[in-house]
Amino acid sequence: MPRYDAKTSEPRWQKAWDEAGTFTARRDDAKPKYYVLEMFPYPSGNLHIGHVRNYAMGDVVARYKLATGHAVLHPMGWDAFGLPAENAAQERKIHPGDWTYANIANMKAQFARLGLSLDWSREFATCDPEYYGQQQAMFLDFLEKGLVYRKNAVVNWDPVDMTVLANEQVEDGRGWRSGALVERRELTQWFFRISDYSDELLAALDTLDNWPDKVKTMQANWIGKSRGLQFAFGLVDGPDGHDRIEVYTTRPDTLMGASFVGISPDHPLAKQLEQDNPELAAFNAECRKMGTAEEELEKAEKRGFDTGLRVRHPFDTAWELPVYVANFILMDYGTGAIFGCPAHDARDLEFARKYDLPVASTFEPVEGDHTAPEDGGEAYVPPKSQPVKYVRGFAGDEVQTGDAAIDVAIAFCEANGVGQGVTKFRLRDWGLSRQRYWGCPIPVVHCDACGVVPEKKENLPVKLPEDVSFDTPGNPLDRHPTWRDVPCPSCGAPAKRETDTMDTFVDSSWYFARFTSPGATTPTDPVEAAYWMNVDQYIGGVEHAILHLLYARFYARAMNDCGHLPDAAREPFDALFTQGMVTHEIYMTKDASGRPVYHLPSDVTDGKLADGTKVEIIPSAKMSKSKKNVVDPVEIIDQYGADTARWFVLSDSPPERDVEWTAAGAEAASKHLARVWRIAEGASDAPETGSGDEELERERHKAIHDVTMGIESFGFNTSVARLYAFANTLSKSKAGRAAQVRAARTMAQLMAPMTPHLSEEIWRLLGGEGLIANAPWPQADESMLVEDEVTMPIQINGKRRAEITVPRDMAKDAVEARALETHAVQKALDGGSPKKVIVVPGRIVNVVV
RNA sequence: GCGGGCGUGAUGGAAUGGUAGACAUACCAGACUUAAAAUCUGUUGGGGCGUAGCCCCGUGUGGGUUCGAGUCCCACCGCCCGCACCA
Numbered sequence A: 001m002p003r004y005d006a007k008t009s010e011p012r013w014q015k016a017w018d019e020a021g022t023f024t025a026r027r028d029d030a031k032p033k034y035y036v037l038e039m040f041p042y043p044s045g046n047l048h049i050g051h052v053r054n055y056a057m058g059d060v061v062a063r064y065k066l067a068t069g070h071a072v073l074h075p076m077g078w079d080a081f082g083l084p085a086e087n088a089a090q091e092r093k094i095h096p097g098d099w100t101y102a103n104i105a106n107m108k109a110q111f112a113r114l115g116l117s118l119d120w121s122r123e124f125a126t127c128d129p130e131y132y133g134q135q136q137a138m139f140l141d142f143l144e145k146g147l148v149y150r151k152n153a154v155v156n157w158d159p160v161d162m163t164v165l166a167n168e169q170v171e172d173g174r175g176w177r178s179g180a181l182v183e184r185r186e187l188t189q190w191f192f193r194i195s196d197y198s199d200e201l202l203a204a205l206d207t208l209d210n211w212p213d214k215v216k217t218m219q220a221n222w223i224g225k226s227r228g229l230q231f232a233f234g235l236v237d238g239p240d241g242h243d244r245i246e247v248y249t250t251r252p253d254t255l256m257g258a259s260f261v262g263i264s265p266d267h268p269l270a271k272q273l274e275q276d277n278p279e280l281a282a283f284n285a286e287c288r289k290m291g292t293a294e295e296e297l298e299k300a301e302k303r304g305f306d307t308g309l310r311v312r313h314p315f316d317t318a319w320e321l322p323v324y325v326a327n328f329i330l331m332d333y334g335t336g337a338i339f340g341c342p343a344h345d346a347r348d349l350e351f352a353r354k355y356d357l358p359v360a361s362t363f364e365p366v367e368g369d370h371t372a373p374e375d376g377g378e379a380y381v382p383p384k385s386q387p388v389k390y391v392r393g394f395a396g397d398e399v400q401t402g403d404a405a406i407d408v409a410i411a412f413c414e415a416n417g418v419g420q421g422v423t424k425f426r427l428r429d430w431g432l433s434r435q436r437y438w439g440c441p442i443p444v445v446h447c448d449a450c451g452v453v454p455e456k457k458e459n460l461p462v463k464l465p466e467d468v469s470f471d472t473p474g475n476p477l478d479r480h481p482t483w484r485d486v487p488c489p490s491c492g493a494p495a496k497r498e499t500d501t502m503d504t505f506v507d508s509s510w511y512f513a514r515f516t517s518p519g520a521t522t523p524t525d526p527v528e529a530a531y532w533m534n535v536d537q538y539i540g541g542v543e544h545a546i547l548h549l550l551y552a553r554f555y556a557r558a559m560n561d562c563g564h565l566p567d568a569a570r571e572p573f574d575a576l577f578t579q580g581m582v583t584h585e586i587y588m589t590k591d592a593s594g595r596p597v598y599h600l601p602s603d604v605t606d607g608k609l610a611d612g613t614k615v616e617i618i619p620s621a622k623m624s625k626s627k628k629n630v631v632d633p634v635e636i637i638d639q640y641g642a643d644t645a646r647w648f649v650l651s652d653s654p655p656e657r658d659v660e661w662t663a664a665g666a667e668a669a670s671k672h673l674a675r676v677w678r679i680a681e682g683a684s685d686a687p688e689t690g691s692g693d694e695e696l697e698r699e700r701h702k703a704i705h706d707v708t709m710g711i712e713s714f715g716f717n718t719s720v721a722r723l724y725a726f727a728n729t730l731s732k733s734k735a736g737r738a739a740q741v742r743a744a745r746t747m748a749q750l751m752a753p754m755t756p757h758l759s760e761e762i763w764r765l766l767g768g769e770g771l772i773a774n775a776p777w778p779q780a781d782e783s784m785l786v787e788d789e790v791t792m793p794i795q796i797n798g799k800r801r802a803e804i805t806v807p808r809d810m811a812k813d814a815v816e817a818r819a820l821e822t823h824a825v826q827k828a829l830d831g832g833s834p835k836k837v838i839v840v841p842g843r844i845v846n847v848v849v
Numbered sequence B: 001g002c003g004g005g006c007g008u009g010a011u012g013g014a015a016u017g018g019u020a021g022a023c024a025u026a027c028c029a030g031a032c033u034u035a036a037a038a039u040c041u042g043u044u045g046g047g048g049c050g051u052a053g054c055c056c057c058g059u060g061u062g063g064g065u066u067c068g069a070g071u072c073c074c075a076c077c078g079c080c081c082g083c084a085c086c087a
Helices: A005-021 A049-067 A083-093 A096-112 A129-144 A194-207 A213-223 A254-255 A270-277 A278-288 A294-299 A346-354 A402-415 A526-532 A547-561 A634-642 A640-651 A663-684 A693-712 A716-732 A738-753 A757-765 A814-819 A825-830
Strands: A033-038 A071-073 A148-158 A162-165 A183-192 A224-236 A244-247 A260-263 A304-313 A316-326 A337-340 A362-364 A387-390 A399-401 A420-425 A446-447 A449-456 A486-488 A494-497 A537-541 A576-579 A582-590 A596-599 A615-620 A789-796 A799-807 A836-840 A845-847
Touching: A005 A640, A005 A757, A033 A526, A033 A596, A049 A071, A049 A449, A049 A537, A049 A576, A049 A634, A049 A640, A049 A693, A129 A148, A194 A213, A194 A224, A194 A420, A194 A547, A213 A547, A224 A316, A224 A402, A244 A254, A244 A260, A244 A337, A254 A402, A254 A582, A260 A346, A270 A278, A270 A304, A270 A799, A278 A304, A278 A316, A294 A449, A337 A346, A399 A402, A402 A420, A547 A825, A582 A757, A634 A640, A634 A663, A640 A663, A640 A716, A663 A716, A663 A738, A663 A757, A693 A716, A693 A738, A716 A738, A789 A814, A799 A814, A799 A825, A814 A825, A814 A836, A814 A845, A825 A845
Parallel strands: A033 A071, A033 A537, A260 A316, A537 A576, A789 A845
Antiparallel strands: A148 A162, A148 A183, A224 A244, A224 A304, A224 A420, A260 A337, A304 A316, A362 A387, A387 A399, A446 A449, A446 A494, A486 A494, A582 A596, A582 A615, A789 A799, A836 A845
C-alpha cells in the first residue's frame, strides 16, 4: 500500500469538489438553510496563518452543516479599499487598484490550496465598481431618509504634508512621514445617524443569545446609556452672550461636593474667551496640538486653565465656583462641560490637588476604615448599588444607595427648577468622510446655487478616476484636473463633486447581505435576502467586537428602513464566535549597541544560531513581520499539506483563545494524519473475524457523540483530542474487518470537516459511496453510550480517598451504604458516625466526619 | 486613563460547582534495525515515608462562599484586545 501523499491527493480532491459543484450554494426549500461567514480578509497579498485558523473554523462548521443536510451558503470576498494600497502606491509607484487586484489574485491562489468549502461564484471585492456603486445607491437612500448629514468634526492634521492623518499614522503626536507635530483641525464631514438607533442597538443585545457575553458587554458599555441631570450654572459677570454654562452629570447626588466647573477647549465659551485672552488662546492651542485619539487624551497629563470666571451654585447663590478650561473634557460628549467633584472622581481629584481646589466628600462608607479624600485619601467611588452614608446630601435619606440618591436628587432638582433628568448615550454619530482616494466616492455634488445635491442613481457608480498620482501627500481626487467637474444634477450648472470617500467600515457593514445576491442590480435581491439571511454563524477576531459589529448592526437596520433587507434581518448575525490569534515565539539577540535583532525560526536550532550564539526566546507573541516570527501557511502546505495545517490550527487551544504555532506541533499533526491513513489501511486488511466487535462499536458511537458535541459547541480542540483517542482505540482493536472498516469510515467522516482531503482518500479506500463531503453525518445511538456500571469517587471532607464501582442506577441510600463500608471511610470514622453524607448519583460521594 | 478578557505540569491544553492534569508535545526507557530515521510499547505534576502501598502539597497571589472551588465572589499582580481615521 502506498503512503498517503498530500501533494497529489489534495489537488485531486479540490478538483473533484469543484467539478461536482459541491460547495455551490443553492436555494432548496426542502432543506433548512445555513449561512456561515468568516470575516472577509483585507487583501494584503499573502495569507497569514491567522487566516488559516479563522477559515478552518468556518470550514468545519460549513462542512458539518452540509453533512447534516443543510443548504449551506459559505461565501468569500475581499475588504479591498483602505490605506495600505495608497501607501504602496506612494512607496512603489503602483496604482492602488493594480496593487489590490494583484494581491487578490495571489491570495486567492493560496486560498485554493487550503481546500475550503467556499462558494467562489459569489466572490467580489469591495473596490469593484459593481459593489461600491450599489453602496452609493444605498447612501442616496440613506440621505433621503435623513440617516446621513453633514457637520463639523476634528481630524488629525499634518501641517507639513498638508494632509489628514489616520490615528495609526500619528506616532507620539507626530505625523509618521513628516515628523511634524499633529494638530486637530475642524472639517465639514459626513455622518451616519447611528445615534438615532442607540436605544434599539442596546436593547437588542439581549436577544443575541448566541453571542459571547464579553462582546455584548463591550457593546453595551460603548453605547453607554446613562441617566443623569442636565442643568445650568449661572455665570457671574459672563462675557456677552454667555450667562450660563450647561452641564451634564451622571452623579447629581454629588452636587454639594462640587468644586469647580470644567469646559472643553472646544467649548463655545472657551473659543469666545480666547479672543481677548492670549494666555488662554495659547493654552487652547496647546490642547489642540494633540491627536484625536481618545486614548491619547485620557493618558495625557490633566491640565487646566483658570478663566477667572465664576459660576453660582444652584442651591447656594453665595457659593461661587471657578471655571476652568480642562484638556480632558470632550466637546463630543454631554454638553462639553462638567462640574468637578474631586471627592468622588479620581480624575477630578488629581485636577483639584494640582490646582489647589477644595475637596468635600458628599458621602462616606456606612462602616469600616475610611480615609476621606479631603484628608489625603483616594477618591471614594463605590458601585452605585452600594448603600453609603450621605454627609452632604441635599435630597433623600442619609443612608441609601447611589442609585436611589441619584433618583431623588433628579426629582429634587426638577422640583426646584434646577435642570431636568435626561438620558444620554456615549455613542456618537459615525463619521464616514475620509479625505482619501482609495475608497468609495460619496455620490453628491456641490453646487453654488443648489447646495449639496445627490447624484442621480442612473449616473452610478461614480467611479474613481484611474489617472491619479501619489507623488504628493493628500487626496488625489482634490487635485485631479477634471474628475471633480460635473454639471449639477439639479440645475445643470457647472458644479464640483464631493471628493471625500467613505470609511472602509461602510464597505464591511453590508457585504454579508450582498453575498446573498452578488450580481443583483439593486443592493440586494429581496427573495435571496429573505431566504439566506440571517448569517447563522459569523466568525472573526475579537478586535472587531465593537466597531465593525456595531456598525454592521446599525447598517442592517438602516437597510431594513430603506427596504433593502427584510424585517427579520434587522439583527443580521444570529450567532457570533470570536477566535483567538495564532502566536509564535520570537528569537532575539542584541547587537553591539544593545538594540534587539530578530531572527527567523528557520535560522534557529535548539535555541542557537548557526554560529552558536544563544538567542533569547520571547514566548507566545503576536506575529509581526518586524519581529520575524511570521509563519507562512504556503510553506507549511508545501511541506506537509493543507490538512496538516488545518488539523494543527484546530487542535490544542480552544478556538476562542490564542494558539501558539510550533514546528514540533506541525510535525506531530503531520505524523498523526499519516498514522490515521495507516490505521485505515490496517482496518481494510484486518482478518474477517476477531474479538471485541461490540466494544469497538460502542467506542465508535461514543466518538460520534463526543466529536459532534465538540463541533456543535465550538470546542474543536476537544473534538480533535477525542479523534486522537479514537484513533488509539481503533489501532489497538482486534475486532473483525467489518467492525474495523465501519469504525475507520466513521473516523474519516468525523475528521472530514477538519481534514477533508485525507478523509476523502480514506472514504474511497474503504468503499464509501460518492464524496465524503456529501455523505450524511453519522448518528450516535444513545443506547450505546451508557455503561451499566459507574465508578464513583468517595471523598472524605472533600478529598478523594477511595472509589467504588456500582450499577449505574443504584439507589442513593444503597450507594451511601456501600461508601460507608469502604476501608478508607471506616478508618476516617474510627468507630464514630459521619456528620453528613452527600451522594450525587452517578457522580460522587462526600462523607463529612 | 477607561472598557472587556485571560492566567492549570517542562510545553499546548482537558475538566455541566463533583476523581485536577483527558488528548498531544517534549523528555526518558524498551522493541524493531548493523546503525539511524520511521514505526510500535511503556513511564513522567512536586515533595515525603515504614515504597506491591500510603501521606502531604498543588490550577498567578491573598482572602471569602460551599459538604466540595481551576470553576462562584472580593482585592491585587501579570499579559492580551478595543478606545470611534489600521483593518
